[in-house]
Amino acid sequence: MTGPSIFFEEVNERQGVFHRRAVLLGAFAGLGLTAMGGRLAYLQLFQTQRYERLSTSNQFNFKLMPAPRGVIVDRNGAVLAANRPNFRLLVVRDKGTDTEATLKTLASFVPLDEVRQRRLLKDINSAPRRAPVSVMEDMTWEQFSAVSVRAPELTGVTADMGEVRVYPYGGAFAHVIGYVAKVNKDDITAAGPNADSILLHPGFRIGKQGVEKAFDLELRGRPGARKVEVDANGREVSHHGEGDIPPQPGAEIQLTLDVDVQNRALEVFGEESGGAVVMDCRTGDILCMTSAPSFDANRFVRGLTVADYRGLATFERKPLLDKCLSGLYPPGSTFKTMTALAILDAGIDPDIRVNCSGGMNFGGRYFHCHKRGGHGSQNLRDAIKNSCDTYFYTMSLRVGPDRIAIAARAFGLGQIYDIGIPGQKKGVVPDRAWKKRYFAKNEAQQPWWPGENLSYAIGQGYLQVNCLQLAVMTARLANGQRALNPRLVRSVGGKELPKGSDAPPLPFATEHIQYVRDGMAAVTEAGGTAFRASQLGLGDILMAGKTGTAQVRNYDKGGSRGQGGTWRLRDHGLFVAFAPIDAPRYAIAVVVQHGMGGSTAAAPRAREIMRTTLLKDPEIRARIEKPLPMPEMAPDPELDTVPQSTTIERTAAIPGGPA
Amino acid sequence: MTVSALTRPGERDRLTVKLTEIDWLFVLVLCLIAGAGSLMLFSIAGSSWTPWAAAHASRFGICVVILIALAMVDLRVWFALAYPIYGLGVLLLIAVELVGDIRLGAQRWLSIGSFSFQPSEVIKIGIVLALARLYHGVSAERARLSWWLFIPALMIAVPVLLVAHQPDLGTALLIAMTGGAIVVLAGLSWKIIATAVAGVLAVIPPYVIFGMHDYQRQRVLTFLDPESDPSGSGYHILQSMIALGSGGLLGKGYGLGSQSQLNFLPEKQTDFIFAALAEEFGFVGCASLLILYAAAIFMALRTSYLSHSHFGRLAAAGVTATFTLYVMINGLMVMGLAPVVGVPMPMLSYGGTVMLTVMIGFGLVQSVRVHRYSEVTSGKGSFV
Numbered sequence A: 001m002t003g004p005s006i007f008f009e010e011v012n013e014r015q016g017v018f019h020r021r022a023v024l025l026g027a028f029a030g031l032g033l034t035a036m037g038g039r040l041a042y043l044q045l046f047q048t049q050r051y052e053r054l055s056t057s058n059q060f061n062f063k064l065m066p067a068p069r070g071v072i073v074d075r076n077g078a079v080l081a082a083n084r085p086n087f088r089l090l091v092v093r094d095k096g097t098d099t100e101a102t103l104k105t106l107a108s109f110v111p112l113d114e115v116r117q118r119r120l121l122k123d124i125n126s127a128p129r130r131a132p133v134s135v136m137e138d139m140t141w142e143q144f145s146a147v148s149v150r151a152p153e154l155t156g157v158t159a160d161m162g163e164v165r166v167y168p169y170g171g172a173f174a175h176v177i178g179y180v181a182k183v184n185k186d187d188i189t190a191a192g193p194n195a196d197s198i199l200l201h202p203g204f205r206i207g208k209q210g211v212e213k214a215f216d217l218e219l220r221g222r223p224g225a226r227k228v229e230v231d232a233n234g235r236e237v238s239h240h241g242e243g244d245i246p247p248q249p250g251a252e253i254q255l256t257l258d259v260d261v262q263n264r265a266l267e268v269f270g271e272e273s274g275g276a277v278v279m280d281c282r283t284g285d286i287l288c289m290t291s292a293p294s295f296d297a298n299r300f301v302r303g304l305t306v307a308d309y310r311g312l313a314t315f316e317r318k319p320l321l322d323k324c325l326s327g328l329y330p331p332g333s334t335f336k337t338m339t340a341l342a343i344l345d346a347g348i349d350p351d352i353r354v355n356c357s358g359g360m361n362f363g364g365r366y367f368h369c370h371k372r373g374g375h376g377s378q379n380l381r382d383a384i385k386n387s388c389d390t391y392f393y394t395m396s397l398r399v400g401p402d403r404i405a406i407a408a409r410a411f412g413l414g415q416i417y418d419i420g421i422p423g424q425k426k427g428v429v430p431d432r433a434w435k436k437r438y439f440a441k442n443e444a445q446q447p448w449w450p451g452e453n454l455s456y457a458i459g460q461g462y463l464q465v466n467c468l469q470l471a472v473m474t475a476r477l478a479n480g481q482r483a484l485n486p487r488l489v490r491s492v493g494g495k496e497l498p499k500g501s502d503a504p505p506l507p508f509a510t511e512h513i514q515y516v517r518d519g520m521a522a523v524t525e526a527g528g529t530a531f532r533a534s535q536l537g538l539g540d541i542l543m544a545g546k547t548g549t550a551q552v553r554n555y556d557k558g559g560s561r562g563q564g565g566t567w568r569l570r571d572h573g574l575f576v577a578f579a580p581i582d583a584p585r586y587a588i589a590v591v592v593q594h595g596m597g598g599s600t601a602a603a604p605r606a607r608e609i610m611r612t613t614l615l616k617d618p619e620i621r622a623r624i625e626k627p628l629p630m631p632e633m634a635p636d637p638e639l640d641t642v643p644q645s646t647t648i649e650r651t652a653a654i655p656g657g658p659a
Numbered sequence B: 001m002t003v004s005a006l007t008r009p010g011e012r013d014r015l016t017v018k019l020t021e022i023d024w025l026f027v028l029v030l031c032l033i034a035g036a037g038s039l040m041l042f043s044i045a046g047s048s049w050t051p052w053a054a055a056h057a058s059r060f061g062i063c064v065v066i067l068i069a070l071a072m073v074d075l076r077v078w079f080a081l082a083y084p085i086y087g088l089g090v091l092l093l094i095a096v097e098l099v100g101d102i103r104l105g106a107q108r109w110l111s112i113g114s115f116s117f118q119p120s121e122v123i124k125i126g127i128v129l130a131l132a133r134l135y136h137g138v139s140a141e142r143a144r145l146s147w148w149l150f151i152p153a154l155m156i157a158v159p160v161l162l163v164a165h166q167p168d169l170g171t172a173l174l175i176a177m178t179g180g181a182i183v184v185l186a187g188l189s190w191k192i193i194a195t196a197v198a199g200v201l202a203v204i205p206p207y208v209i210f211g212m213h214d215y216q217r218q219r220v221l222t223f224l225d226p227e228s229d230p231s232g233s234g235y236h237i238l239q240s241m242i243a244l245g246s247g248g249l250l251g252k253g254y255g256l257g258s259q260s261q262l263n264f265l266p267e268k269q270t271d272f273i274f275a276a277l278a279e280e281f282g283f284v285g286c287a288s289l290l291i292l293y294a295a296a297i298f299m300a301l302r303t304s305y306l307s308h309s310h311f312g313r314l315a316a317a318g319v320t321a322t323f324t325l326y327v328m329i330n331g332l333m334v335m336g337l338a339p340v341v342g343v344p345m346p347m348l349s350y351g352g353t354v355m356l357t358v359m360i361g362f363g364l365v366q367s368v369r370v371h372r373y374s375e376v377t378s379g380k381g382s383f384v
Helices: A008-046 A048-059 A099-106 A114-126 A141-150 A185-190 A210-214 A216-220 A259-269 A297-302 A306-314 A332-345 A380-386 A389-399 A401-410 A432-438 A450-457 A467-479 A510-523 A598-616 A618-625 A642-653 B003-007 B015-021 B024-044 B053-072 B075-099 B119-136 B140-144 B147-164 B169-185 B190-211 B214-224 B234-247 B273-306 B310-334 B352-370
Strands: A060-065 A079-091 A133-136 A157-166 A180-182 A205-207 A224-230 A236-239 A253-255 A274-280 A286-292 A354-356 A359-362 A365-368 A376-378 A489-492 A544-550 A572-579 A586-592 B101-103 B106-112 B115-117 B376-378 B381-383
Touching (some): A008 A048, A008 B169, A008 B273, A048 B234, A079 A099, A079 A141, A141 A157, A157 A297, A180 A297, A205 A210, A205 A216, A259 A274, A286 A598, A332 A380, A332 A401, A332 A450, A332 A510, A354 A389, A365 A389, A376 A380, A380 A389, A380 A510, A389 A401, A467 A510, A467 A572, A510 A544, A510 A572, A598 A618, B015 B053, B024 B053, B024 B273, B024 B352, B053 B352, B075 B106, B075 B147, B075 B310, B075 B352, B075 B376, B119 B169, B119 B310, B169 B310, B190 B214, B310 B352, B310 B376
Antiparallel strands (some): A060 A224, A079 A157, A180 A205, A224 A236, A274 A586, A359 A365, A572 A586, B101 B106, B106 B115
16 A cells, blocks of 8 residues: 555645634633633632731731739738749640650750659640640749740740739638639539630639639639731741730739738637637628638649648648638537527526526436536626526526527528628528428427527537627627628729628617627626636727637547547637727637637637737727826936936946946 | 745754744743742742742753753654653553552652652653644544544543542543543544533543542532631632732732741642732732733644644644643632642742643644644655
């Protein structure tokens, strides 16, 4: 086969077809490019704003800036809770970061042992991606600068300066103010679905107890935001300061407490366990609310080790328990003030005498008076002064539980007060109706047995109160007019909270209250149960009070009667008091858990706390410091010689002196 | 030099004459595009020649030399090497199937010593040459409609299937469309074209559902509804469109594109370089670049008109079609009008392999131009 198989016409035909088709290719390309141009025009000319917005939200990120937490101060402005700078080390988890290796590297700059590294690794891996986790708090300046210098090479590591809560008085206010600590999952759940995103901020601390918890939102303030430029991995690229939203600092909270009184109270408790509450009898302000032993709230801020926590939680004297609010005690003989009021209110003549021979028989049981030999013939005043149980046993049968309960409740026992902080226990002020309710399932136990009146009258039995209630009771007695309410928080953010004196009048005759007060004055006079322990040594400023020794259990026959032996079976010592007697200003209630005696354990402590309180009151001070009246000037014959001889003697006494 | 001088026998074979015959305006357009590429690569590296801009510029320099050298190669040599190059390409694809490196989950690379390359690039030139060679010796009647069509169909199908199996869907598609373009340009009957288009359209949905890898299917589905997964697969398209749209008319300014500078734009130096340019230079910059691409396409297409040989025509047009497809696939992807496939913007994107392929292709186009009056002889006779 020779010769061409494609002829010249075909060549032309092929060329023609190609040229036509090539025009189509050109048209296709032209169409495509035009479509691209159109699309570009649409995106870049008509949708610019939308995409600019998206681009900006990509580029800029608002990072939360926590607000400085509100400061807590005492009634004179002394700082009880403040903030100090804290150098922190933060690590974030991100794509391509080897957290384990990072932690190993960091361990060469800051102390991070193996155990802690493992715990942190778990924390970091369970945290959301790009959410920084605090690896170390409170670095020294050297550690901070060492890490800062190397931070660029260590991906995901930042060192920054935050703020940390500090409690300058350590333990004295730990129960009232509480503490802040790391946010845990429960806090976020409790805050509901719209939880403040600041809760997720690393190192953010939330109030866990006391005032810190109750006023957490006020103290928190409003977090601000830093407008920062970030890259696609969320890393901060630059920060110019424009567009930042400044944080709103938390509100300052002023308490009614007084630093000196509170500190003195913790001091006088020493090793003992218990609570003390001091109230202003005119305003209801709580000047002191101390629970001992206490703990250092600062350690909770940093995070307690398991061992430390276990130590605090299992210690027999329960440092974590607020003994003023959460501890319930039988008030013992301090309650005789209430029984006395009930007796007077029942119209019984206070001068009726009861003979005390060391106890009385009732219902086949012998009820002891605390004085074995008996007090002899006692009227109401004597009975308060000597704390004679027999008198009150006898009278209780005439008064009955309901009248006693009315008095106790009117004076504030068995109540919870709105002092702003949680954790108060209500206690029990029993009466017939209460017993019926309490034994709703056990009908045989429901009636009020007359024998129960006897223990009720001396503050035992079902009766249980807390230390704050005792202070309120005493303050109301001392005030004599109004059913004062306690106030712990004076102002929040400069706004004053209602005073405790805006209260209804007491539903008891003034002369009856005065009678009881006189009885309490007698307690601290010579011969009274607390005579020695309650001498303030402030001249004519005297303290009136009532001792109480509350038994914790039924004494065995011939047993130690709660005056020794195992600590937790010993009697509680209580003392309530007010001063000055002539113009009552302050009321105090002290409970010394298992302190054995009201006059021995509680009264001397109450005296010390009361002294401090009185000496801080300028009016009282003025009274004490008031110069005694001078005699009319009369020439003293010895005036010229005496000073001279004194001077010579003193000079001679100094060794190496001119003589 | 006068026209009469050029008609002297042998005159056109002189090197100096050949050099003047190169379309230097076309080369200038390529230089401008590559220059824009280097400019952008400098910007997105944070105003730094490393790691991309300097390499891009120097590679392009080498590629221009290669282009000129290839333009000097006689078209008859290209003609003679057409089948061997195609054959080599297919063999390399088979080799990569057997011993290739796996990178980014696909078997695309072949290493010889320390030098590694993608055989799919060889076949891009090979398919154009082989089909042009084939149709050079085929009558218009045969090219239009005949049982004989299975030969070019097979020639296209073998490399396409091999590349698709790597899997590199973007390149497979590109090879298939390039081959298809040459078959159409050679004069395929419209009936068959219509049938084939209908067939492809009918096959796409089942293929998407059953034949694709998960990530491929995800890309397609995301393309259809980018909002469905804004942080996952839709992220690339969305970020690219943000870069484009926020550029506005004049752009954010050179070196000031937040999308690219802060790494919101994925693959910013390769597949999404156009979006980076759009962000910093706006609509004006984009339109200028598109005009440059249009100019390159039409100049290359014009070369195919000038050729006196059918081989030259089809080869030049085939390269032009490949180039056009590159530009369109990448451009439409960046603008959110096509699914994300790994096809770069030729000359603009960083990456030596594609640049080399395209410049070799343009070397062939310039060779067609320089030798447009050459006689190319097929095995069965000589034609002009």
